[in-house]
Structures are given as structure tokens and as C-alpha cells.
Amino acid sequence: MVIFVTIFLVIVYLSVCAVFARSMGLVKCIDPNKAYQKENRRHFLDGYKNWKSEEYIIKSFDGYELHTTYIPSAVPSKKFVILVHSSTYCRIGGIKYFNIFRKMGYNGILFDLRGHGDNQKSPSTWGIKESKDLLSVINDTVDRFGDDIKIGVHGECLGGVTALTALKYHPHISFVIADSCYNSLYSLLCKLAQQIAHVSPVLFDPAVIFFRLMFGYSYKKIFTKDSLNGNTVPICFIQGDSDCVVPVKDTVELENATEGYTEMHIFEGADHTRNIIADADRYEEIIKNFLYSVHCLELAA
Missing domain, CATH: 3.40.50.1820 (Alpha/Beta hydrolase fold, catalytic domain)
Known part of the structure; x- marks a missing residue:
């Protein structure tokens, strides 16, 4: 049971990171x-x-x-x-x-x-x-x-x-x-993540990988x-x-x-x-x- 819960939480966590990465590339404009x-x-x-x-x-x-x-x-x-x-x-x-x-x-x-x-x-x-x-x-x-x-x-x-x-x-x-x-850019996006989610931006580091896969470059560089x-x-x-x-x-x-x-x-x-x-x-x-x-x-x- 613990293993299934852990796997579920990891999937949720990575999904949130993926959504964040997508939102940083496909920004919502006025x-x-x-x-x-x-x-x-x-x-x-x-x-x-x-x-x-x-x-x-x-x-x-x-x-x-x-x-x-x-x-x-x-x-x-x-x-x-x-x-x-x-x-x-x-x-x-x-x-x-x-x-x-x-x-x-x-x-x-x-x-x-x-x-x-x-x-x-x-x-x-x-x-x-x-x-x-x-x-x-x-x-x-x-x-x-x-x-x-x-x-x-x-x-x-x-x-x-x-x-x-x-x-x-x-x-x-x-x-x-x-x-x-x-x-x-990495520091900027970390600050935006912190303001949106009110958590440590380090938690969103996997988003860097998703962002690179989605858009072809790393915002850390x-x-x-x-x-x-x-x-x-x-x-x-x-x-x-x-x-x-x-x-x-x-x-x-x-x-x-x-x-x-x-x-x-x-x-x-x-x-x-x-x-x-x-x-x-x-x-x-x-x-x-x-x-x-x-x-x-x-x-x-």
C-alpha cells in the first residue's frame, strides 16, 4: 500500500512539474x-x-x-x-x-x-x-x-x-x-514558481527537464x-x-x-x-x- 501511495505521489509531483514547465513556455497572455x-x-x-x-x-x-x-x-x-x-x-x-x-x-x-x-x-x-x-x-x-x-x-x-x-x-x-x-532566467522562473505555489522553488527543478523536452532548450543556461x-x-x-x-x-x-x-x-x-x-x-x-x-x-x- 505504501509503495502505491508513494508511486501515486511521485506521479502527481512530476505532473505538476510538467504543467509548470508547459506554462513557462506557453505563457498566458492578456x-x-x-x-x-x-x-x-x-x-x-x-x-x-x-x-x-x-x-x-x-x-x-x-x-x-x-x-x-x-x-x-x-x-x-x-x-x-x-x-x-x-x-x-x-x-x-x-x-x-x-x-x-x-x-x-x-x-x-x-x-x-x-x-x-x-x-x-x-x-x-x-x-x-x-x-x-x-x-x-x-x-x-x-x-x-x-x-x-x-x-x-x-x-x-x-x-x-x-x-x-x-x-x-x-x-x-x-x-x-x-x-x-x-x-x-532560471532565477526568474524560480521566483515566479515560489510566488505561485508558495513552496521552495527547488521542488520545481524537474521542470527544467520537462521544459527542455517540450521546447528544446534549458532555461538554466x-x-x-x-x-x-x-x-x-x-x-x-x-x-x-x-x-x-x-x-x-x-x-x-x-x-x-x-x-x-x-x-x-x-x-x-x-x-x-x-x-x-x-x-x-x-x-x-x-x-x-x-x-x-x-x-x-x-x-x-
Whole structure:
């Protein structure tokens, strides 16, 4: 009897680990309409409703289709910013950041990460394929608007990790603003497991094996900082000191890994990806000052 109970408990335990592994690959994303309502309630879309915009689809490196929105600046400009949203969200989440860039004469490119928003369902690869998708968006933007344009990238959480991971491919960009970015994917998923199940994340270690079998790679071996070796693209790191998902030490590790110009700004009392909500005026000032520094670096080069 004891043996049967033990076998049953082991099967249940492994089943839970398998379900957890699947949920980390096939993430449950917010409906774009609900995301729009959420951003609208916070008045982030007040200006956006009156702006011209264009919707189109970009085919990525493997043929996957990325739904994209182009928002031109108020006056003709060669400056572009690509805004990359966080995991489980969609491209409308980038508008609150583009509000800042548009004041500075930037055109905006917003796209849904694979498996998110209006895109077809697809497993999240936590930056592996997403970084190549971003390269496709960068190349498409150059093809559409000319090779004399200046492009920067702003991303939060997975969006920022996507941008940082893409740097190893030496993309045609001038800067990255990385908000609430993790370094160790394994540590991130352990923390999420602990928050969901309220148990030691060590209990979910077998999920690593299931995840590899399901999606073809081990999330224990993914470190964002590995993509920053030799990087010289300026990066502005933004992080909340009350982030319940990503610790400040991750941001410190990422800043130490790159060789280019960096800034790091910590928002007191800000939770995960809530830095702009914690202090919108300071957030805007940080971006303005950082872009001014990048401009000065370009002039001095």
C-alpha cells in the first residue's frame, strides 16, 4: 500500500512539474482589448487616440508574422524608437513610453512579441527567438525608411531582455533602454514558481527537464549578460528597488557585463515594470538626459 501511495505521489509531483514547465513556455497572455482598456484607464492613450498610425505585418527570420504599429512623429524625423513590451502583455503597452519619445521628435515602432497580442500562438523562448524577431523589425524599419535613420530600442522585462540579447548580433541601433530586466532566467522562473505555489522553488527543478523536452532548450543556461560581451551600444538600465520579480543585483550584473556607455537608475518603492508609474516625471527626465548623452557621444566619435 505504501509503495502505491508513494508511486501515486511521485506521479502527481512530476505532473505538476510538467504543467509548470508547459506554462513557462506557453505563457498566458492578456487579451489586446483588455490591455487597451487597462492603458486607457491610466490615461496613457490620451494622445495616441488622435495620432496617425499604420498597421502592418513583418515576417521574421523564420517566417513568423509580427503584428506591428508605426506611429510617425509630429514633424518629419529620421529618429526612430522600437518599443518592446513585457511577457504576457502586448504592443499597446509601449504607448506610455512612446509618449516621452514623441515629444523628442521620434517615430515609433511597436510590435507584438511572438505568441503575444495579435500574433499567432507560439511558445515563448524568453529572448532566444525574440531577439531575432527584433532584428527582423530593425531591418524592416531600415528598409522602409532608409539606411540613414537612427534607431533606438526601449524594452521592459522580456522586452528589454530581447533588446539586450539582440546586441550580440550587432544590430543597426544607437541605444537601448532596459527597464526591469532579469539576468538569470532560471532565477526568474524560480521566483515566479515560489510566488505561485508558495513552496521552495527547488521542488520545481524537474521542470527544467520537462521544459527542455517540450521546447528544446534549458532555461538554466540562459543568462542575459552573456549577450553583452564586447557590446559598445549605450544602455540605460532602469530598475525598481521593490521589484518582486527581478532583484536590483540582476541590473548590476548586466551593467557590469557591457563595455559601452551605461547609466543605471533605481526607483525607490517601485515594483516590477512600475517605474514610470512610480515617478513619470523622473522617468521622462532620465530618458531625455540619456538620449542627450548618447547624442554627445555620437558627435565626439
